[in-house]
Amino acid sequence: MDKVVVRVEGVSKTIKKQRIVSDISFTLNQGGILALCGGNGAGKSTVLRMLAGILPPTSGSIIVNGVSHEQKTLLYSRQLGYMPDDFQFQPGFTAQETISFWAALRKVPKERAKEVLALVGLENAAEKRVGSFSKGMRQRLLLAQAILAKPPLLLMDEPTNGLDPFWTREFIRLLDQVRQDGSTVIFSTHQLEVAGEAAEQVMFLNQGRVVGKGDVRSFRDRYPSLHEAFHASLGLE
Amino acid sequence: MSNMIQLAKREIRLGFRNPWAYSFLILFGAFSLCLLAINAQNYLQGYSGVTASMLSLILYLLPLMTLFIGSFSLTSEKEDGSWHLLSTYPLGTFAFVAGKYAGLLVVLLTVTSFGYGLMGALGGVIGGGFDFKTYGLFLIFSILLILMFLGAALFIGSLSKNRWQALTISVSVWFFAVIGWQSFLLSFLNLLPYTWTKPLLVTFTFLNPAELVRIFVVVRLGGGSILGPEYYRWVDWIQKPSGGLIFGAVCLIWTVCSVLSVCWFWERGRRRG
Numbered sequence: 001m002d003k004v005v006v007r008v009e010g011v012s013k014t015i016k017k018q019r020i021v022s023d024i025s026f027t028l029n030q031g032g033i034l035a036l037c038g039g040n041g042a043g044k045s046t047v048l049r050m051l052a053g054i055l056p057p058t059s060g061s062i063i064v065n066g067v068s069h070e071q072k073t074l075l076y077s078r079q080l081g082y083m084p085d086d087f088q089f090q091p092g093f094t095a096q097e098t099i100s101f102w103a104a105l106r107k108v109p110k111e112r113a114k115e116v117l118a119l120v121g122l123e124n125a126a127e128k129r130v131g132s133f134s135k136g137m138r139q140r141l142l143l144a145q146a147i148l149a150k151p152p153l154l155l156m157d158e159p160t161n162g163l164d165p166f167w168t169r170e171f172i173r174l175l176d177q178v179r180q181d182g183s184t185v186i187f188s189t190h191q192l193e194v195a196g197e198a199a200e201q202v203m204f205l206n207q208g209r210v211v212g213k214g215d216v217r218s219f220r221d222r223y224p225s226l227h228e229a230f231h232a233s234l235g236l237e
Numbered sequence: 238m239s240n241m242i243q244l245a246k247r248e249i250r251l252g253f254r255n256p257w258a259y260s261f262l263i264l265f266g267a268f269s270l271c272l273l274a275i276n277a278q279n280y281l282q283g284y285s286g287v288t289a290s291m292l293s294l295i296l297y298l299l300p301l302m303t304l305f306i307g308s309f310s311l312t313s314e315k316e317d318g319s320w321h322l323l324s325t326y327p328l329g330t331f332a333f334v335a336g337k338y339a340g341l342l343v344v345l346l347t348v349t350s351f352g353y354g355l356m357g358a359l360g361g362v363i364g365g366g367f368d369f370k371t372y373g374l375f376l377i378f379s380i381l382l383i384l385m386f387l388g389a390a391l392f393i394g395s396l397s398k399n400r401w402q403a404l405t406i407s408v409s410v411w412f413f414a415v416i417g418w419q420s421f422l423l424s425f426l427n428l429l430p431y432t433w434t435k436p437l438l439v440t441f442t443f444l445n446p447a448e449l450v451r452i453f454v455v456v457r458l459g460g461g462s463i464l465g466p467e468y469y470r471w472v473d474w475i476q477k478p479s480g481g482l483i484f485g486a487v488c489l490i491w492t493v494c495s496v497l498s499v500c501w502f503w504e505r506g507r508r509r510g
Contacts, residue, residue, distance in 0.1 A: 049321075049510075052325045053325060054321050054324055054325065054510060055510035056508065056509065056510050074327045074329065075327075077324075077325055077326055077327045078327050080325060081325075082322065084318055084322055086321075087317065087318040087319070087321075087322055088316075088317040088318060090251060090317075092254040092255075093250070093251075093254075101243060102326075104239075104240075104243045105240055105243055105323075105326045105328060106326065106327070145322075
């Protein structure tokens with residue numbers, strides 16, 4: 001699994017003359033799981049949105065599976081599944097209707113849509129309207145649409161927001177399964193325990209800059225916890 | 238093409254679960270019955286003061302309804318984060334816009350057809366209905382208004398950042414195109430040399446779908462003389478047997494151009510993020 005799936009070189013983003021992300025570079029091999037960690041306004045979501053092709057970088061390049069969003073937009077979008085943080089479902093649609101719509105757009109068979117609903121534990125709520133769902137159930141439905149087509153790259157923005165401890169554990173187990181299926185995963189979180197358990201690599205961001213990156217193991221060898229490592233990256237030892 | 242159909246299906250489903258659509262359905266149904274009652278009391282064939290009032294009433298309601306439903310549909314995609322997620326799917330901008338247009342068109346035409354169906358059925362049962370030509374022209378008038386204003390509505394939706402902005406722009410466009418149009422023409426054209434009046438009048442009429450469709454229906458109903466000498470040539474070509482086809486082509490061009498401009502604007506936004 002040495003194939004490079006994600007190659008990010010010198011990516012920056014400026015919005016209304018304000019630098020949101022500065023000069024980020026990294027590569028990620030197939031099957032890798034990278035956690036983007038940082039506080040509010042660190043630039044995690046902006047990095048994910050640039051990777052998802054929603055925001056174009058002001059400078060630098062992003063290549064996923066050898067494809068650039070600028071050159072081949074539709075082919076690029078086939079390389080990824082994206083789970084946003086700020087999405088409102090149509091409350092009048094059932095979970096089944098919602099997932100069927102997304103599945104049809106990705107040309108995924110209906111059986112797979114049902115399978116994915118079961119995978120995120122929503123098979124019994126398939127006929128219920130999404131408007132009646134809890135935050136955790138909506139998160140799981142969002143996760144379901146992201147993994148529908150078994151994408152080479154899975155991008156998730158704060159995926160464990162609103163999940164209870166049981167589903168947070170399940171999420172970590174699911175990520176491992178997704179990785180074993182050959183997907184590469186990048187997710188953002190401010191929950192460093194989740195990053196430590198689910199990811200192999202972490203990248204600490206602060207005010208749009210990378211202040212630390214490396215293997216979770218290497219951070220654990222050097223610091224008692226990822227919290228300590230993060231504080232050290234910020235110069236707050 | 239298949240993604241466009243998926244978008245259209247979703248829009249139809251959304252439309253029929255939207256309380257707005259039912260509010261308009263009830264409103265348009267009640268409105269159609271009022272038109273029937275007016276006609277039953279003042280039955281005249283062809284163009285008359287009564288048909289003129291009825292045309293005006295349709296002109297007040299349908300464009301406003303179309304502008305609201307159409308523009309809100311696009312702005313809600315932005316506000317709900319739905320467009321951000323959709324843009325990570327292998328979905329072209331044209332498929333998105335055309336799918337939304339087709340779906341909304343089905344919803345709006347269903348609402349309108351329900352109103353006309355009610356009017357036609359009751360007119361047939363209790364009497365006092367419209368003659369077939371007038372009824373047909375009213376129906377065509379309504380369909381064309383929806384077709385063209387839906388393009389404008391999507392354009393407003395693509396410009397607006399949120400529903401409030403869409404609401405403000407929609408009301409402004411409706412007021413300008415429907416209520417204030419005559420005053421605008423009078424005040425603006427009087428400032429210009431007389432030789433400019435006619436070509437500008439033609440240009441402005443083509444730019445305003447409400448006025449364009451109104452003139453066509455008025456002429457077809459036999460009321461061309463009330464439009465004045467400036468419209469003499471309009472009356473001439475609309476009354477010809479090929480007039481309907483030419484007018485249909487003009488409406489089609491108007492609609493296609495507005496949908497394409499929405500695509501261009503939306504794609505520009507997509508590229509800029």
